[in-house]
Amino acid sequence: MRVFVEGVGLLGPGLNGWQASRVLLAGDADHIDMPTVVTVDESLPAAERRRIGLPVKLALAAGRAAFADAQRDAATTATVFTSSAGDGDNIHHICSTLASPQRDISPTRFHNSVHNAAAGYWSIATRSHAQSTSLCCYDASFAAGLLDAAAQIEVDAQPVALIAYDQPYPHPLHAVRAIGASFGMALVLTPHATARACASLEVNFMPGAARATRMADRGLEAMRASVPAARSLPLLCALARGTTEVVILEYLADSHLHVRVAPC
Amino acid sequence: MQPLAINHFSIVTSLGAGSAATFEALRQRRSGLAACDFETAVLDTYIGQVQGLDEYRVRSDLGVYDCRNHRLAEMGLEQDGYAAAVAAAREKYGTARIGVFMGTSTSGILQTELAYRRRDPQTGALPADFRYAETQNNFALADFVQRYLGLQGPAWVVSSACSSSAKVFGHAARMIAAGICDAAVIGGVDSLCLTTLYGFHSLGLLSRAPCRPYDVARDGISIGEGAGFALLERAAEKTANCTSLLIGIGESCDGYHMSAPHPDGTGARLAMQTALDSAGLKPADIDYLNLHGTATPSNDASEDKAVYDVFGSAMPSSSTKGSTGHLLGTAGIIEAIISMLAIEHDLLPGSVHTQNVDPALHANYLIENRDARVQRVLSNSFGFGGSNCSLVFAAAS
Numbered sequence: 001m002r003v004f005v006e007g008v009g010l011l012g013p014g015l016n017g018w019q020a021s022r023v024l025l026a027g028d029a030d031h032i033d034m035p036t037v038v039t040v041d042e043s044l045p046a047a048e049r050r051r052i053g054l055p056v057k058l059a060l061a062a063g064r065a066a067f068a069d070a071q072r073d074a075a076t077t078a079t080v081f082t083s084s085a086g087d088g089d090n091i092h093h094i095c096s097t098l099a100s101p102q103r104d105i106s107p108t109r110f111h112n113s114v115h116n117a118a119a120g121y122w123s124i125a126t127r128s129h130a131q132s133t134s135l136c137c138y139d140a141s142f143a144a145g146l147l148d149a150a151a152q153i154e155v156d157a158q159p160v161a162l163i164a165y166d167q168p169y170p171h172p173l174h175a176v177r178a179i180g181a182s183f184g185m186a187l188v189l190t191p192h193a194t195a196r197a198c199a200s201l202e203v204n205f206m207p208g209a210a211r212a213t214r215m216a217d218r219g220l221e222a223m224r225a226s227v228p229a230a231r232s233l234p235l236l237c238a239l240a241r242g243t244t245e246v247v248i249l250e251y252l253a254d255s256h257l258h259v260r261v262a263p264c
Numbered sequence: 265m266q267p268l269a270i271n272h273f274s275i276v277t278s279l280g281a282g283s284a285a286t287f288e289a290l291r292q293r294r295s296g297l298a299a300c301d302f303e304t305a306v307l308d309t310y311i312g313q314v315q316g317l318d319e320y321r322v323r324s325d326l327g328v329y330d331c332r333n334h335r336l337a338e339m340g341l342e343q344d345g346y347a348a349a350v351a352a353a354r355e356k357y358g359t360a361r362i363g364v365f366m367g368t369s370t371s372g373i374l375q376t377e378l379a380y381r382r383r384d385p386q387t388g389a390l391p392a393d394f395r396y397a398e399t400q401n402n403f404a405l406a407d408f409v410q411r412y413l414g415l416q417g418p419a420w421v422v423s424s425a426c427s428s429s430a431k432v433f434g435h436a437a438r439m440i441a442a443g444i445c446d447a448a449v450i451g452g453v454d455s456l457c458l459t460t461l462y463g464f465h466s467l468g469l470l471s472r473a474p475c476r477p478y479d480v481a482r483d484g485i486s487i488g489e490g491a492g493f494a495l496l497e498r499a500a501e502k503t504a505n506c507t508s509l510l511i512g513i514g515e516s517c518d519g520y521h522m523s524a525p526h527p528d529g530t531g532a533r534l535a536m537q538t539a540l541d542s543a544g545l546k547p548a549d550i551d552y553l554n555l556h557g558t559a560t561p562s563n564d565a566s567e568d569k570a571v572y573d574v575f576g577s578a579m580p581s582s583s584t585k586g587s588t589g590h591l592l593g594t595a596g597i598i599e600a601i602i603s604m605l606a607i608e609h610d611l612l613p614g615s616v617h618t619q620n621v622d623p624a625l626h627a628n629y630l631i632e633n634r635d636a637r638v639q640r641v642l643s644n645s646f647g648f649g650g651s652n653c654s655l656v657f658a659a660a661s
Contacts, residue, residue, distance in 0.1 A: 001442060048522075084401065086423075091376070098458045099380035110463030111523040111648055114369065115402055115423030120649025123517035129534055131515040132651065133431055136402035137420040144420040148435060151442040172389050173376075176396040205418055205444050207360035254416040255360065 001150040001204070004197040004264065005239060006159070007070025007188035009062040012036055012230060013181045013223065018069060025233075025240035031217050036182040044125045051108050052121055053087045055167040058184035059118035060125060063163045066186035070196055074126040077188070078152065078160045081119045082135040082145030084228040085179060087112055088169035118165065141166075142231045143249045143257050149189055150203040159190045164229040180226025185236065193264055199239050202260040210256040213247045235259060265542045267509040268437055269502035269660065270494050271353075274346035275601045276336065277490035277588045278312035282343040287605045290613045293633060295587050297474040297486050297617075302456050303374075309470040312488025312589030313456060314339070322408075329408045331372040331399040332455040337408060340453065340491030349495055349505075350413045353447045363445040364419035365436050366406040367429030367452035369593030369647075371421070372399035374457040405453055409493075417445055423593065425647030426556075427515075428452055429492065430596025433655055434513045436496050447501075451493035452594040460487055460592060467523060469560055475590070477557035477583035477615050478564050478629045480622040485558050488589025492597035508604040508657045511640075512543025518650025525563055529570030531652045532556075532644065536574045539642060539654035547575045550656070551636065552612050554603045554643040555627075557583020558590050564625065567644065572626040582630040586616035596645040600655055603641040607659050610638050 008018040014034045015021040023029045040049060041060040052060075059081060067074045085091075090112050097105045114120070116134035123132060137144035142164045149162040165184035169177055190197065213234040215221040224233045234247045238261040249257040275282065278296025279289035289296070297310040320335040321327070341347045353362060379394040398404050406419045418439060422431050429452025436448030464470050464485060471484035499509060516538065518531035525532070540547060553575065556567055564583075571581065584602050591598050606612060614632040621629045640658045 051522075084403075086402075091373075094459055094463075095373075095376050095380040098377050098462060099383070103458070103462050105459075105462050105466050107463075107466040107523075110459070110466050113459065113463065114425040114648045116425055116647070116649040116651055117522070119424065119517070119651065120522050123519035123650055124521070127519050129516050129519055129531055132424075132517050133422055133435070133515075134424045134649075134651075135420045136423055138397060138401055138403040138407070141403075141420075144418070147418060147444075148420070148438075151438045151444060154442045155438045172383060172387075173396070176390055176394060177401070207416060252410075252416070252419060255418070 001154040002200055002202045003150050003153045003189040004193050005187055005199045005201060006072065006190050006194055006196045007066040008239065009065030009186035010236065011038060011058060011062055012183040017065060022240040025237045031219050033219050041125050044121060048121060048124055053090055053112060054182060055087045055165055056118045056121050058167065058182055059163050059165040060122060062165060062184035062186040063122060063161060066161060066188045070188035072188055075128045076130055078131040078158060079119060079122065080133055080145050080149045080160055080162045082141045082164045084136060084138055084141045084166055085169060086115045087117060088167060088173060092170050092173055139228050140251045141228045143251045146203060147205055147257060153189055153191045157191045159188065162187045162189060164232060166227050166229040181223060183227045183229045185229060185232050197264055200262050200264055204258045206256050206258050209254060210248050212250040265437055265513060266441060267499045267511045268496045269499050269506045270508050270510060271497055271503045271506045272346055272349035272495040273493060273601050274340050274344035275492045275598060276314055276340045276343055277598060278314055278488055279587060281339060287609060290587060293616050295474060295616045297589055305458060305461050307461055307465055308472045310474045310486040311456060312486060314489050326408060326411055328395050329398045331375045333372040333405060333453055334408045336455050336489060336491045337405060337453045340493055341412060346493050347413060350449055353495060354414060357446040359414060359416040361417055361446040362415050363417045363436060363439050363448040364406050364410045364415055365432040365448055365450045366409055367422045367432045367593050367596060368402060368405045369423060369425050369428055369454050370457050370459055371402045371404055373459050375399040377458050409449065413449060424651040425649055426592050426595050427645045427647040427651040427653040428593035428596060430645035430653035430655055431515060433510055434515060437513060440498060448496045450496060452597040453491040454591060454593040455489045471559060474617045475559035475585055476617045477559040477585055478621050478625055479618045480620045482559045482561060482564060484560055486589040488591045490588060490591045490594045490598050492594060492601050502660060506660045507608040509660050511658045512539040512656030514538030514542060514654040516652045520650055523648050525566040525646060527566055529566045531650055532567055532570035532646055533573050535652035535654040536570065539656050543656040550640050550642050551638045552606055552641045553579055553581035554599045554641060555581050555583040556644040556646045557585055559585060568625040568627050577626040578628050580612050580630055581627050582613060582615040584613055586618060596653060599643045603643045603657050606641055607638045607657060610635060612636055
């Protein structure tokens with residue numbers, strides 16, 4: 001399945017936007033580990049803005065940046081959201097409250113506990129009625145999202161935005177599910193080459209396990225290995241370099257994705 | 265869309281285990297709802313609980329996945345010859361050509377709720393026997409189902425609240441149309457937990473009586489649990505067991521509010537219209553609507569506006585949540601299966617517990633069962649975050 005990359009959004013530790021990160025992802029500058037900078041989506045109504053947690057902010061900021069890069073209307077574009085854990089801080093608060101004698105959980109915490117909270121707030125912020133889905137595939141959440149987005153484009157011949165994000169759990173869940181950092185990324189993908197398209201991706205599901213493409217930089221490789229959404233980094237590197245190359249993404253125990261990246 | 269054959273399905277809810285028990289309960293207008301006695305919950309509400317889960321254990325080789333949600337999943341996989349039908353498909357297509365797309369809202373979160381009660385008083389650590397990846401994580405459900413059935417194709421979980429297991433039909437359809445899969449195991453499992461019971465309580469959305477969809481006195485939902493699965497293949501691969509085809513899907517967002525539907529039903533209307541368009545049908549081609557019909561004042565009013573706009577006021581319709589309760593992430597697949605049972609048996613299920621249909625609503629709302637020829641059904645599932653999905657099923661013959 002072949003799709004085209006029209007826009008990219010990226011927020012991670014020391015990765016402050018796609019344009020600023022391209023140079024270091026291409027290998028021409030050193031990556032410096034700094035906390036992820038997340039901006040708040042000003043297009044959300046103030047009441048909603050007060051209610052959202054950091055993972056939703058990450059998803060919205062990455063998505064907004066990708067649409068700005070693509071210069072495409074977010075209100076009419078289908079979306080695939082993917083995350084391993086969603087809002088872990090929120091789940092921690094709910095489970096803590098439910099384990100206490102007084103079980104009154106907050107209504108806002110409850111409606112924010114749905115895995116599609118990011119998609120819900122996105123559709124409110126962008127005033128979108130377009131088709132949207134919210135996936136989880138543990139460590140392979142990015143690969144699953146990419147496969148689903150590519151299949152949607154192949155079948156429906158319409159653009160799709162893929163938005164992947166993850167946020168560390170607080171203690172004590174962090175001990176049983178260690179996610180290394182706050183990370184959000186987004187790709188606006190199209191069925192045909194457009195004036196804004198920078199590359200094509202040929203995405204193929206392959207039976208059998210394969211070794212994933214790694215990052216040369218040790219810090220970026222640690223990020224890739226410890227954040228499900230950061231499994232996208234080798235693909236982003238290939239886009240930053242602007243060369244033709246194959247990226248292998250681990251998928252399930254007995255499968256992987258073979259992605260051929262080519263500039264256009 | 266290219267129609268898909270639904271060659272097999274299986275179902276477990278508080279109405280019983282298996283299609284025969286489910287249909288018999290619908291025919292007899294029996295409800296699975298009873299006063300809430302779940303775990304340590306102290307709430308004045310009704311629930312649709314599946315019996316036998318406390319004693320059940322998942323298959324021993326998958327013991328690390330054992331939790332209420334996966335016990336319910338396994339119970340579902342073993343009904344109606346479903347696991348055997350998948351095994352036959354596995355022989356036909358190979359393990360890597362069958363996808364697994366599951367819907368769940370809360371996965372095995374009950375396991376985490378219980379673990380939080382056993383935190384180390386000094387360190388706050390969770391107990392050593394807590395298995396996050398195999399129980400709490402949303403993907404755990406698809407992981408369990410894939411391993412249980414011995415499959416190796418694409419798999420993921422869709423978690424979009426109460427539309428989750430309706431949307432998996434769309435994912436499967438796209439993966440088959442794109443040529444990545446030849447068949448798909450789809451479905452949903454959601455089990456009772458304190459997060460949803462106390463969560464809906466916090467929103468003031470739990471009825472203190474068994475829920476009464478579309479009733480003038482409706483005052484909230486009853487939460488239930490269930491598991492449902494379907495096996496989808498290309499229409500050309502239709503078997504003698506196949507009674508229904510999936511012929512249309514429509515998905516949309518409200519873009520309005522996280523936990524309240526759009527008052528004008530904008531997103532719901534778009535989902536239904538898109539589903540009809542994808543099936544190449546006119547509204548009059550539909551024989552019965554299985555409504556989302558949660559029995560909250562706002563959901564039913566909003567859905568009714570949308571249905572009236574698309575279908576007018578004559579279309580026979582009902583919600584089956586008075587029978588099963590609101591199954592949240594499982595509602596989509598369970599109501600899809602009820603829609604297919606309606607087609608198979610030519611029976612429109614009346615809404616149990618609803619006494620007086622709200623005169624402010626336009627719907628031709630059925631409160632008694634009706635025998636009628638049923639060729640095509642549209643089923644609605646709407647969720648938090650304004651996530652909407654409508655499905656259209658047609659008789660296979």
